[in-house]
Amino acid sequence: MKKLNKLYLIVAFMFVGYSCEITDLDQLNNPNAVTLENAGVDLYWNQIQVSFPGWWYGNQTAMLQLARVACMTGGADYAEAYTPSGFNGSWNGVYAGIVPDVDAMVAAASEAESWIHVGAGKIIKAYAIQMLVDKHGDIPFSEAWQGTANLSPKVDDAQSVYAAINALYDEAIADLNKTAIGAPAVDIFYGSDKGKWITLANTLKFRLALNEGNAAGVAAALSAGVIDEQAEDWVFTYGSNRQNPDSRHPWYGGAYESFSGPYQSNYFMWELMEEKPFADPRLRYYYKRQDLQIVGEDLFTIDCVVPDTRPVWYDNQYTNAYGETKTWPFCAGSSLTTVDASYAKGYWGRDHGNNDGTPPDGQKRTHRGIYPAAGAYDDGDAASETDGAVEAGLAPTIHTQQGGTMGAGGDGHAPILMAANVYFMRAEAALDGYSSESAKDMLETAIRTSIASVMDYSNGWGDTGDFDNNGVGAEPSARAIDNYVSYVLNAYDAAADNEAKMNIIVKEHRLASFSNGIELYNAMRRTGHPTEMQGPSKLQDAGTFPRLFPYPSDFTQLNANAPVRTDLGEKIYWDRAGALN
Numbered sequence: 001m002k003k004l005n006k007l008y009l010i011v012a013f014m015f016v017g018y019s020c021e022i023t024d025l026d027q028l029n030n031p032n033a034v035t036l037e038n039a040g041v042d043l044y045w046n047q048i049q050v051s052f053p054g055w056w057y058g059n060q061t062a063m064l065q066l067a068r069v070a071c072m073t074g075g076a077d078y079a080e081a082y083t084p085s086g087f088n089g090s091w092n093g094v095y096a097g098i099v100p101d102v103d104a105m106v107a108a109a110s111e112a113e114s115w116i117h118v119g120a121g122k123i124i125k126a127y128a129i130q131m132l133v134d135k136h137g138d139i140p141f142s143e144a145w146q147g148t149a150n151l152s153p154k155v156d157d158a159q160s161v162y163a164a165i166n167a168l169y170d171e172a173i174a175d176l177n178k179t180a181i182g183a184p185a186v187d188i189f190y191g192s193d194k195g196k197w198i199t200l201a202n203t204l205k206f207r208l209a210l211n212e213g214n215a216a217g218v219a220a221a222l223s224a225g226v227i228d229e230q231a232e233d234w235v236f237t238y239g240s241n242r243q244n245p246d247s248r249h250p251w252y253g254g255a256y257e258s259f260s261g262p263y264q265s266n267y268f269m270w271e272l273m274e275e276k277p278f279a280d281p282r283l284r285y286y287y288k289r290q291d292l293q294i295v296g297e298d299l300f301t302i303d304c305v306v307p308d309t310r311p312v313w314y315d316n317q318y319t320n321a322y323g324e325t326k327t328w329p330f331c332a333g334s335s336l337t338t339v340d341a342s343y344a345k346g347y348w349g350r351d352h353g354n355n356d357g358t359p360p361d362g363q364k365r366t367h368r369g370i371y372p373a374a375g376a377y378d379d380g381d382a383a384s385e386t387d388g389a390v391e392a393g394l395a396p397t398i399h400t401q402q403g404g405t406m407g408a409g410g411d412g413h414a415p416i417l418m419a420a421n422v423y424f425m426r427a428e429a430a431l432d433g434y435s436s437e438s439a440k441d442m443l444e445t446a447i448r449t450s451i452a453s454v455m456d457y458s459n460g461w462g463d464t465g466d467f468d469n470n471g472v473g474a475e476p477s478a479r480a481i482d483n484y485v486s487y488v489l490n491a492y493d494a495a496a497d498n499e500a501k502m503n504i505i506v507k508e509h510r511l512a513s514f515s516n517g518i519e520l521y522n523a524m525r526r527t528g529h530p531t532e533m534q535g536p537s538k539l540q541d542a543g544t545f546p547r548l549f550p551y552p553s554d555f556t557q558l559n560a561n562a563p564v565r566t567d568l569g570e571k572i573y574w575d576r577a578g579a580l581n
Contacts, residue, residue: 041117042185044105048098049188052124053236053414055093057250059131062086062549063517067510067524068533070517071265071350076538078546078568081353084553091132091552098128099145116183116194119176123201126168130208133158133165134522137548137572138563152560159573166208166217169201176201188237200234203227203422210429211522211574218434227422230453234417238374240409248410251373255288256406259362264349267534269333269366271511273347275326281476281484282454284378285371285464286514288407289346291364292380313540318532321500321507322491328534333366353536369407370458372415372515376407377464408462414515420450421519424509428527431502440492443505447485450512451476503529528577535581544568545580 062082064070075081102121109117132139141161143153176194183192190196203226209217227233239247246253255261269287272280310330320326333347348365370377423446430439455475458464465475488508495501506520506529513520523529525547536542546568556562 041105041109041112041114044101044108045117045121045184046186048101048105048121048124049186049236051093051097051101052128053416054250055090055098055128056131056236056414056416058093059090059135060515060517062546063135063521064515065352065517066546067513067517067520068265068267068352069510069514069520070268071263072353072536073263073350073355076353076355076536077542079543080355082546082549082568084550084556087135087549087552088554090135091555094128094132095140095144099125103145113178113181114183115175115178115180116187116192116197119172119194119201120184120187120189120197122168122172122175123197123204126165126172127204129161129168130165130204131518133161134211134518134572135549136551136565137570140559152562154561155563157573162208162212162574166205169205169208173198173201189234196232199225199227199232200417203234203417206422207417207425210425210434211526213432213434213526213574213576215434218429222426222435222437226426227417227419229419230449230456233415233419233453235413235415237413238411240374240411242410249373249412249414251368252375252407252410252412255367255373255375256410261365261367263354264333264347264366264368266329266331266333266347266349266351268510269347269349270329273333273345275320276322276484276487278480278483278487280511281451281481282371282511282514284369284380285454285458286369287347288367288369288376288378289348290367291348292346311537311540313535314537320532321503321530322487323494326532330537351537352534353538353542355538370412370462370464371454372412372457374408374410374412374461377458377462379465408458411461413457416516417519418450418453418516420446420453420512421509421516423449424505424512425519425523427505428502428509428523431498431505439501439505440489443492443508444485444489446512447488447508448481451481451484499529502527503531506530524580525572525575525577528580533581542581547571547575547580 061070065072065081072081074086102125106118106121109115109121129139129141137158138155139158139161140153141156141164143150143156146153176198180194187193190200202221202224205224206218206221206226209221238249241247251261264287269283272283272286314328314330317325317327330351333349334345346366348361367375369375423442426435426437427439427442427446429435430437430442455464488504492501492504495504506523506527509523510520510530544567548565548568548570550565550568551562556564
């Protein structure tokens with residue numbers, strides 16, 4: 001069955017299953033919510049499947065910004081950008097949504113001996129709880145989810161919650177190894193393949209052990225078997241249905257219908273476009289340019305085109321992870337912008353900490369491309385999405401709605417945990433001495449796996465690689481990919497010590513994780529790398545880098561036992577890094 005139909009049928013089935021006529025306006029239960037009375041095991045599972053990816057994406061933004069994969073535009077400094085109210089949704093999504101739904105499903109599925117439901121549910125529950133621990137540290141766990149019996153559960157220390165999470169993964173593996181009666185009617189993640197769910201659980205145990213620096217745990221998980229091929233990637237597949245329901249990737253609509261998609265990170269685009277002697281093979285998959293030249297602009301449409309607006313602290317040169325002398329980009333995705341804006345080559349975004357107002361540049365700013373949102377591949381033609389208007393001699397209307405059919409139509413995926421992520425973590429673990437694997441071999445496999453999966457998934461969603469007679473816009477060749485890999489591995493061999501080698505591993509992990517902030521945020525706190533990322537554009541000092549985020553305001557205001565975090569520098573117990581910026 002096509003992925004559009006899977007997601008469409010799940011959502012439609014849920015609406016049919018939940019709808020009812022409201023005749024009692026005094027009722028306390030939401031008639032559209034899942035309850036034991038109105039839902040079977042599959043309805044719970046469907047609710048979990050469709051809510052979990054949205055919750056996951058809602059968590060990524062802040063961490064992608066700290067990793068400079070996205071640009072921080074909510075404030076000029078960290079305290080302004082990351083306030084308690086900004087974390088209410090992700091917190092409540094676990095405590096009032098995912099965990100209660102999973103617990104109810106597990107109770108019903110255990111009685112029915114439907115063990116794939118049980119095991120998969122426990123994995124998602126454990127992952128969601130770990131996400132909160134990794135973001136906030138100590139959280140309510142042992143006293144949580146007791147309803148009115150305990151309205152102010154106390155927090156448990158993060159290390160004890162980690163132990164409970166690991167136990168949940170073990171329980172899930174044991175449940176999945178039982179003989180099941182029945183299986184999910186639709187499993188968008190793994191098609192009810194319990195072997196893949198077990199591999200995922202082992203991988204998450206490896207990930208947890210790596211955070212803790214637990215060599216025995218790393219070895220045990222690797223021995224049990226972790227995600228090591230594209231077929232095992234943990235992804236949620238979206239559909240291309242535009243309305244009733246809109247089943248498309250959440251990044252698609254803003255970029256290809258309303259043109260109000262967020263500004264992309266100038267620094268990350270620069271890293272991909274020109275930090276190395278050649279462009280990253282993933283560049284045109286990640287980004288779609290609308291305006292190929294940033295020339296003739298003024299301070300109203302782009303506020304940093306005048307050379308003397310470049311901050312003095314951006315003029316300092318530094319040695320990058322590959323041993324080359326560089327200067328941070330400013331204003332657009334090019335280090336040469338202040339010399340001649342045309343060198344920006346159309347990569348129009350914002351710098352770290354630029355919280356200025358929004359000018360009328362919706363049809364100029366660079367959008368997300370075909371990966372992972374199933375938008376448009378950048379073939380080097382800004383008018384390529386005009387349905388042949390230019391070729392027909394007509395005036396183009398760049399980026400019209402076109403019935404929601406632009407590019408690949410939005411049926412991309414949420415890359416929750418990919419084989420490439422795991423190989424990068426294996427490289428890190430090997431370099432730290434937690435395994436006997438070759439860190440260099442794992443690094444090479446990670447890079448090649450990332451590039452191949454970006455290309456493979458994108459080719460399955462829409463057209464890529466359209467090019468003119470000069471080869472502009474072509475898909476990267478095998479030779480181009482080999483050159484990229486050789487460049488990185490040569491720099492790795494030439495690195496002075498293990499710290500310099502780790503800087504390359506984490507740097508490349510960032511470049512491979514366009515949509516996954518939690519893996520990068522954790523890697524930064526485990527290793528202290530990368531060390532040379534772009535600094536704030538509005539202030540020379542953005543304040544304390546958040547080693548943990550503030551507790552949500554809903555939690556601190558409604559729970560009498562809630563601690564209040566006033567120091568963004570407070571660390572989780574496994575944070576081994578030195579200073580971060």
